[in-house]
Amino acid sequence: MSLTSLVPLIGISDVVIGLSLGSRLFLIAVGLSLIFGVLGVLNFAHGGFYMLGAYVTLAVVSNVIDNFWIAAVVGALAVGIVGAVIEFSAIRRLYDRVDSDLDQLIVTFGFVLVIHETVRFIWGSGSYSIDPPDVFNFSVTFGGSTFNAYRLVVIGLAVAVLIGLWLFITRTYFGSLVRGTSSDREMAAMLGVDVPRLYTGVFFLGSVLAGLGGALSAPLQSTSPALGDQVIIDAFIVVVIGGLGSMSGAFVGAMLIGMMQSLGPQFISAGSIAIPFLAMVIVLLIRPEGLFGGIGE
Amino acid sequence: MSATDTSSRVSRFRSAVAEGWTRERFGVLGALALILITFAPPFQVYLFTDFLVVSLFALGFNLLYGYTGLLSFGHGLFYAGGAYGIAIVLRDLGPMIADIVGTGISPLVTFMIGGVVGLVLVIIVAVPVGWLSVRLQEIYFALITLAFGMLGYSLIIQDPAGLTNGTDGVIVLLGTVDLGGTSLRIGGRRIYYVISTITVVAATYGVWRIVNSPFGTICKAIRESPDRAAALGIDASHHRWMTFIISAAVVGIAGVLRAGLASVASPGLTHWSTSAIAVIATVIGGATYFYGPFVGAFIFLYIRWAISRFPALEAYWELFFGALLIAVVLFFKQGAVGGLLLLRDRVLGNNDDSDPGGRENTVDPGEQASAASDHEDEPGNDNMATDRGDDT
Numbered sequence: 001m002s003l004t005s006l007v008p009l010i011g012i013s014d015v016v017i018g019l020s021l022g023s024r025l026f027l028i029a030v031g032l033s034l035i036f037g038v039l040g041v042l043n044f045a046h047g048g049f050y051m052l053g054a055y056v057t058l059a060v061v062s063n064v065i066d067n068f069w070i071a072a073v074v075g076a077l078a079v080g081i082v083g084a085v086i087e088f089s090a091i092r093r094l095y096d097r098v099d100s101d102l103d104q105l106i107v108t109f110g111f112v113l114v115i116h117e118t119v120r121f122i123w124g125s126g127s128y129s130i131d132p133p134d135v136f137n138f139s140v141t142f143g144g145s146t147f148n149a150y151r152l153v154v155i156g157l158a159v160a161v162l163i164g165l166w167l168f169i170t171r172t173y174f175g176s177l178v179r180g181t182s183s184d185r186e187m188a189a190m191l192g193v194d195v196p197r198l199y200t201g202v203f204f205l206g207s208v209l210a211g212l213g214g215a216l217s218a219p220l221q222s223t224s225p226a227l228g229d230q231v232i233i234d235a236f237i238v239v240v241i242g243g244l245g246s247m248s249g250a251f252v253g254a255m256l257i258g259m260m261q262s263l264g265p266q267f268i269s270a271g272s273i274a275i276p277f278l279a280m281v282i283v284l285l286i287r288p289e290g291l292f293g294g295i296g297e
Numbered sequence: 298m299s300a301t302d303t304s305s306r307v308s309r310f311r312s313a314v315a316e317g318w319t320r321e322r323f324g325v326l327g328a329l330a331l332i333l334i335t336f337a338p339p340f341q342v343y344l345f346t347d348f349l350v351v352s353l354f355a356l357g358f359n360l361l362y363g364y365t366g367l368l369s370f371g372h373g374l375f376y377a378g379g380a381y382g383i384a385i386v387l388r389d390l391g392p393m394i395a396d397i398v399g400t401g402i403s404p405l406v407t408f409m410i411g412g413v414v415g416l417v418l419v420i421i422v423a424v425p426v427g428w429l430s431v432r433l434q435e436i437y438f439a440l441i442t443l444a445f446g447m448l449g450y451s452l453i454i455q456d457p458a459g460l461t462n463g464t465d466g467v468i469v470l471l472g473t474v475d476l477g478g479t480s481l482r483i484g485g486r487r488i489y490y491v492i493s494t495i496t497v498v499a500a501t502y503g504v505w506r507i508v509n510s511p512f513g514t515i516c517k518a519i520r521e522s523p524d525r526a527a528a529l530g531i532d533a534s535h536h537r538w539m540t541f542i543i544s545a546a547v548v549g550i551a552g553v554l555r556a557g558l559a560s561v562a563s564p565g566l567t568h569w570s571t572s573a574i575a576v577i578a579t580v581i582g583g584a585t586y587f588y589g590p591f592v593g594a595f596i597f598l599y600i601r602w603a604i605s606r607f608p609a610l611e612a613y614w615e616l617f618f619g620a621l622l623i624a625v626v627l628f629f630k631q632g633a634v635g636g637l638l639l640l641r642d643r644v645l646g647n648n649d650d651s652d653p654g655g656r657e658n659t660v661d662p663g664e665q666a667s668a669a670s671d672h673e674d675e676p677g678n679d680n681m682a683t684d685r686g687d688d689t
Contacts, residue, residue: 042436093627101435102368106580107626109573113619121613229570233447240440274451280444285429288437 011145014262020151020220022258023158027213028231029238029250030165031206037245038182038202040101041091044108047232048115049207053079053214054223055119058128068133072215076208083207086111087200095199112228120225127224154216161209162251169247178202182245237276241283243290252292331494339486343558346490348598349497350554351578355590356504357547358575363584364508365540366520367431368439370572371446374426375419375545377453377566379552382415383408384467384562385460391472404472404483408492412553419549420542422449427541431534443569450567466563469556484557493554500550507543508587516540548575577618581625583632592633596621 032046043049057075061068090111094103131137132150140149169175181188181198189195214223221227238257242249257276264275283290334345358372387407394410395403430441453461461467471484481488507513519526519533526533556562565571574597575590582593597618604614625632631639 042439090623090627102366102439103626103630105368105436105439106576107623109576110619110622110626113615113622117613117616117619121616125612233443233569236440236443240444244436273455274448277444277448277451281429281441281448284433284437284441284444288433 013145013147015259016147016151016155018259018262019255020154020258021261022255023154024213024217024220025231025234025238025258026158026251026254027161027216028210028235029242029254030161030247031209031213032235033239033242033245033247033250034165034209035203035206036239038178039087039091039095039199041104041108041203042101042244043206044105044232045086045111045115046206046210046235047228047230048112048119049079049083049210049228050214050231050235051119051223051225051228052082052115053211054218054227055123055128055214056211057215057218058130058223059123061130068130068219072212072218075215076211079211079214080204080208082115083210084200084204087203091203092196092199112232116225116228119228123225125225127222129222130219132219150219154220157216158251161212162247165247174201234276237280239290240280241291243292246290246292249290249292253290331498335487335490342486342490344598344602346486346493346554346558348594349493350551350558351574351598352591352594353497353500353551353554354548355575355578355582355594356501357544357549357551358572359579359584359590360504360508360544360547361540362576362579363586363589364513364516364520365537367434367537367541368576369430369442369544370439370569370576371442371444371449372545372548372575373567373569373571374446374449375423375548376552376555376571377449377562377564378419378422378545379412379415379549379554380469380556380559380562380566381453381461381467382418382549383411383553383556384469386411386414387469387471388467401475401477405474408471408483408557412550415553415556416546416549419545419552423542423545423549427538427545431537431541443572446567446569446572450564450569453564453567461562461564464564466561466565469560469562471557471560484560489557493558496550496554500547504543504547505587512536512539577622581618581621581632583634585631586634589632589634592637596633 028046028050031049032043035041035043035046053075055075056078057068057071060071060074065071086108090107091104094100094107097103132148132153136148136150136153138149139146140152169178177188177193177198180191181193181195185195214227234257238250238253240253241256242251242253260276264273334342337345354372354376357375358369361367361369361372390410391403391407394407398406426445430438430445433441454464456463471482471489474481474483483489483492515526515531515536518529519531519536523533552566555566578593578597579590580593581596582591583589586592600617601614604617605611629635
């Protein structure tokens with residue numbers, strides 16, 4: 001098939017949808033990656049945090065205040081507090097164990113079940129959806145294809161978060177503490193860094209990002225309790241491909257997977273959902289540190 | 298007066314229990330219990346069969362986790378491998394086998410051939426998957442097994458070869474054996490229970506022999522100290538690979554039994570949430586003990602059943618297991634078996650709080666026999682307790 005016959009198949013709207021899917025994945029994956037890079041914890045419950053963010057936002061919009069942006073901030077912060085409580089009450093106890101990695105994974109998996117069931121208990125098993133905020137709820141026609149303007153806002157916010165995080169980690173005092181603790185925890189502790197508090201802070205930040213991802217994508221998808229389980233696997237793929245602990249890696253990986261989800265089915269009819277997992281296996285075998293390495297890059 | 302009376306009765310009880318708790322008597326009691334269950338109500342027979350199958354699934358998983366320290370989140374792949382192996386044989390080869398052996402006995406023969414095919418299929422998949430996976434450890438091993446499991450899930454759903462029937466899965470019809478007038482429905486709950494029991498007991502015995510063989514000892518040595526094992530000339534990754542294959546094969550047998558029990562081989566078996574059942578059962582039961590997965594599976598299925606008695610709670614049974622899982626990992630790494638051993642020591646008077654596993658200092662002479670057998674059964678020894686359990 002020649003290039004000229006391929007190109008018209010890719011609508012601009014598919015690209016925008018792919019990038020917006022990638023943006024929501026980025027917001028989960030970057031928090032997951034940040035927590036792993038600093039604490040060494042692979043947080044299985046991160047998908048649950050994302051789902052919780054979406055639910056809290058929906059609840060606030062429909063019950064408390066009819067302003068999406070305030071609701072999204074409330075949702076993100078609520079998830080951050082849940083995350084900080086989980087770190088403080090449970091995960092903290094495991095840092096000094098010999099095989100702490102696996103124990104942490106199992107404990108956070110326990111929280112997957114707890115969060116899933118709690119959400120079901122409060123909001124039921126049905127799915128919810130809301131419209132994008134009115135200001136951006138219009139269609140954009142570009143290059144012959146149509147998409148909702150809100151998708152562009154999500155993409156823009158994801159880029160803003162990437163830049164903001166990068167500035168935060170590389171340019172601020174707290175960021176330097178995070179980097180220092182990430183590379184040598186004992187030394188940082190000896191130099192007077194309050195490591196336990198820093199860990200809770202980083203876990204809070206990572207959880208806020210997941211909650212924000214959930215909040216922002218609430219208008220783009222239907223929110224159901226199964227959402228967390230679906231999204232955590234995509235986030236695992238993203239962080240593995242981008243490199244556990246790498247923020248720019250999380251961004252590139254997320255956009256790659258988002259585009260694959262959007263465009264993949266048009267090119268490969270069979271096996272398209274298998275490809276991300278195949279990519280994950282290959283990256284783990286050839287470059288376990290991911291295509292991009294290290295925190296703060 | 299009453300005090301001395303009570304204490305003498307207690308000590309008599311203690312010695313009777315201590316002398317009586319030998320492995321042979323346990324075996325006889327266990328066999329009796331298994332036979333008695335045949336006469337239970339149909340649903341209870343079904344539930345117990347389910348328990349046996351999940352036990353074998355978790356036992357296979359724990360061979361890898363408890364004995365080499367590798368946590369797999371993709372063992373659903375092998376569970377499904379066994380299930381699809383037998384389901385496809387039953388669907389596609391049933392008539393052919395009936396032509397060869399005659400229609401009377403053909404369902405049983407087909408079932409057995411299907412089981413063997415399922416097992417072989419699992420081993421064929423496990424050899425390369427294991428070889429690649431054991432290069433990684435800890436979190437990375439968990440991630441790559443998760444990826445392999447989900448890769449299998451995607452392929453079964455999308456069904457590029459036209460074998461797995463997509464999201465619907467393959468229906469399993471076990472058929473009826475007809476022996477000159479007596480007909481036995483293989484899928485009948487009691488018959489299937491007997492088949493499952495024989496298979497699970499045999500597989501468990503096989504695993505027990507492997508665990509207590511020189512090979513098993515080497516695996517434990519690798520888990521405790523990979524560097525020291527390597528210094529002794531042990532090829533750690535080779536042993537991990539072999540353990541992976543054996544573990545997958547055991548899970549595959551459980552998968553074969555699952556297909557018959559559920560009457561369908563469905564793609565959900567490959568999903569990571571199925572793999573997680575083995576993790577939950579093993580951790581709750583006690584990963585450091587050989588029988589941990591059995592106790593964990595028992596708790597998993599029977600507590601779930603008990604919860605389902607209360608319609609208000611039924612939908613939220615996962616909440617209970619999530620909380621239990623967190624509590625066990627945080628506070629009591631020995632799991633339920635550790636708890637039971639602790640309770641036994643309390644009853645027998647070997648009250649030693651410094652030893653929650655109840656594995657050392659059991660000096661009561663009458664208890665020596667059973668204590669010694671426990672030592673053999675446990676993948677974990679005292680190093681294990683200090684390494685994994687008590688340092689919260």
